Structures are given as C-alpha cells and as structure tokens.
Amino acid sequence: MKIKLLGKNLEELKQMVKEEGLPGFAAGQIARWLYVRKARSIDEMTDLSKAAREKLSQKYEVGVTPYSLVQESSDGTKKYMFPVSCSHRRALNVSCGPDAEAETLEEGAVEAVMIPDDGRATLCVSSQSGCRMGCRFCMTGRQGFHGNLSAADIISQFIAVDETDELTNAVFMGMGEPLDNYENVMRAIEILTADWGFAWSPKRITVSTIGVLPNLKRFLDESRCHLAVSLHNPFATERLSVMPVQKAWAAEDIISLIRQYDFTGQRRVSFEYTMFAGFNDTKAHADALVRMLRGIECRVNLIRFHRIPDFPYGTSPDVIINNFRQRLNNSGITATVRASRGEDILAACGMLAGKHGGKTS
Numbered sequence: 001m002k003i004k005l006l007g008k009n010l011e012e013l014k015q016m017v018k019e020e021g022l023p024g025f026a027a028g029q030i031a032r033w034l035y036v037r038k039a040r041s042i043d044e045m046t047d048l049s050k051a052a053r054e055k056l057s058q059k060y061e062v063g064v065t066p067y068s069l070v071q072e073s074s075d076g077t078k079k080y081m082f083p084v085s086c087s088h089r090r091a092l093n094v095s096c097g098p099d100a101e102a103e104t105l106e107e108g109a110v111e112a113v114m115i116p117d118d119g120r121a122t123l124c125v126s127s128q129s130g131c132r133m134g135c136r137f138c139m140t141g142r143q144g145f146h147g148n149l150s151a152a153d154i155i156s157q158f159i160a161v162d163e164t165d166e167l168t169n170a171v172f173m174g175m176g177e178p179l180d181n182y183e184n185v186m187r188a189i190e191i192l193t194a195d196w197g198f199a200w201s202p203k204r205i206t207v208s209t210i211g212v213l214p215n216l217k218r219f220l221d222e223s224r225c226h227l228a229v230s231l232h233n234p235f236a237t238e239r240l241s242v243m244p245v246q247k248a249w250a251a252e253d254i255i256s257l258i259r260q261y262d263f264t265g266q267r268r269v270s271f272e273y274t275m276f277a278g279f280n281d282t283k284a285h286a287d288a289l290v291r292m293l294r295g296i297e298c299r300v301n302l303i304r305f306h307r308i309p310d311f312p313y314g315t316s317p318d319v320i321i322n323n324f325r326q327r328l329n330n331s332g333i334t335a336t337v338r339a340s341r342g343e344d345i346l347a348a349c350g351m352l353a354g355k356h357g358g359k360t361s
C-alpha cells in the first residue's frame with residue numbers, strides 16, 4: 001500500500017522531500033499540484049524531474065478517491081458517494097500525522113452533496129463514516145460508528161467532485177460529527193485555508209456540531225470559520241430524548257461557552273432547529289428558544305424534516321413553521337426557513353448512505 005500525499009501539510013511535505021533526498025522547493029511544488037492544480041497522479045507533476053517523480057511513485061500516491069455514485073436532483077443539487085474500506089483505512093493508518101491513530105473503518109460509504117445556489121457552489125462534506133452520537137432522527141446515527149475520515153479522505157471529497165473548480169463554500173454537515181474527529185477536520189481546514197493550499201477564506205467554511213464541548217472550545221480558539229450548532233429543542237429533557245449527547249454536554253453549557261466569544265464581526269454562529277410536528281414546534285418552545293439565545297448575535301435556521309422509519313415525528317406543517325419563525329423574528333432573533341434541496345435524491349443528512357449502504361434499521 002502506498003502512502004497518500006493528500007492530507008499532508010506543507011511542513012510534512014518538506015519533511016518528506018528531505019527524507020527522499022529531493023530539493024526543499026519540491027515541497028511547495030507538490031503542495032501546488034495537490035491543492036491548486038488538483039493532480040490525480042504523481043506523473044502529472046511535470047515540474048518535478050522525471051527521476052523525482054519515479055522515486056516518489058514507488059512509495060507514494062496522490063490519494064484522491066473517485067466517487068462511486070452520483071445522483072443529480074432536478075434543482076441541480078448533486079449527491080456523491082465515496083467508498084471507504086478496511087484496506088483503504090489501514091493504508092491511511094501507516095501514513096502520517098492525524099491519521100496515525102484513526103480507528104479502522106469498516107466497508108461502507110460516505111457522501112458529499114454539492115448545492116448550487118445564487119452563484120455559489122457549496123460542498124457539504126462528511127467527516128466520519130457513520131457517527132457515534134446516535135441522534136434518533138438521523139439515518140447516519142442509526143448506522144453506528146465505523147471510523148474517522150482522515151484529512152486525505154475529507155480533502156479528497158473536494159477534489160473528486162465534478163465541480164471541484166467551481167466550489168465557493170464548504171459546510172461540514174455531512175455524515176459524522178466533525179468535532180468528534182477534531183484533528184483531521186482541523187487539518188482539512190488548514191489545507192483549505194492555507195496560502196499553499198486552497199487559499200480559501202475561513203469565512204467560506206462552516207462547521208456544524210451538536211456540541212462536543214471540549215473540542216468546541218478548541219475550535220472557537222483555533223479557527224475563524226463559522227459555527228452552526230444543532231439545537232433542535234430548548235428543553236433539556238426533550239432534547240435528551242432525541243439527542244443522547246445532551247447528557248454529556250448540555251445545550252445550556254454550549255450556549256454559555258458561545259457567549260464568551262465575539263460573533264458581531266466576520267465570524268458567524270447559527271443554530272439549526274429541525275421542526276418536528278408536535279415535539280418542538282409550540283409557542284412555548286419558541287419562547288424558550290428566545291430566552292436561551294437572547295443577546296447572542298446569531299441566526300436560527302428552521303429545517304423541514306425528511307421523515308425516517310421508526311421515528312415518531314414528521315415535519316411540522318408550513319403554517320406552524322412560519323408562525324414559529326415569526327415569533328422568533330418578533331422577539332429579535334433572526335430566523336429563516338431553510339429551503340429544502342435535493343429532496344428527489346434524498347439529500348438530507350445520511351440519507352444516501354442509509355439508502356444504498358444497506359446499514360439502516
């Protein structure tokens with residue numbers, strides 16, 4: 001098994017070229033081929049000498065994983081599925097840095113969704129195969145946890161999609177809990193934002209979490225990317241009934257932490273609130289949400305729910321959702337109803353792998 005170049009930062013590439021006896025400037029050249037020109041093979045790196053390419057090819061590969069399936073919605077949303085496997089994982093484990101202690105992935109699939117919108121092309125990427133957070137309304141959560149994606153696996157999603165050169169934004173909202181795979185997600189963000197990498201502004205990246213508190217603090221201290229927090233219910237007992245994470249890290253503690261940071265400038269925080277009929281969509285919920293978020297410069301995204309089997313709630317009716325939004329807006333909390341995208345290809349979180357991965361209940 002060859003070692004992947006993808007996922008290495010400039011420091012690691014410098015170390016690698018040193019070990020291979022190549023000139024130091026080759027590290028910058030390789031970074032450019034990987035992250036700017038998006039080469040799929042070492043052979044394409046034509047400003048390296050032929051001898052250098054041959055030497056590297058004996059031990060290394062670029063490491064882009066091609067997608068195994070793509071589906072396009074009538075609204076232009078495209079959903080990509082990527083294979084992950086034990087052998088793939090083991091190869092990664094012997095490679096480098098954040099990958100070294102990653103857990104072994106079982107055979108499965110992860111997905112990325114490209115969402116075109118008003119001149120932008122946002123890629124929603126996965127950070128884990130499966131997820132250990134167990135949210136009851138989520139198909140990914142029902143699959144259980146199969147392993148962390150490496151930084152290479154995450155960056156590969158950006159390069160393998162057909163729209164790689166058109167992407168403008170990224171959201172870590174696909175399969176998995178990004179802050180449960182902190183090192184690899186932060187490495188991917190480093191590659192996306194570094195001058196030697198994709199050179200994106202952190203303002204183009206949003207990380208979505210259900211609130212892994214210790215890593216959330218690290219994320220807020222170490223990154224300037226936007227944050228989206230999955231809240232879904234302001235009442236602790238009700239939230240716990242669908243989100244086991246509430247037991248370890250309560251929403252109240254997440255909010256207290258967020259209050260310690262400044263979101264009045266370029267960095268934004270938003271709260272995701274999926275509307276479940278008869279569960280979290282009453283006036284009492286709206287008022288409690290207002291009390292919980294009062295004083296935080298934020299936005300609440302209200303989300304319609306794609307019903308899944310063996311979960312008692314469907315989506316709230318539009319009139320309820322609009323009343324809920326209005327109640328938040330009238331109380332000074334900016335709330336919007338997120339447009340559903342890609343419904344005809346099941347583009348909700350975890351749905352594609354759930355449908356095609358054969359791991360759903």
Ligand code: SF4
Pocket residue numbers: 131132133134135138139140141142174175176177210349350
């Ligand atoms: Fe994991 Fe997110 Fe699904 Fe919860 S909603 S189980 S955190 S992927």
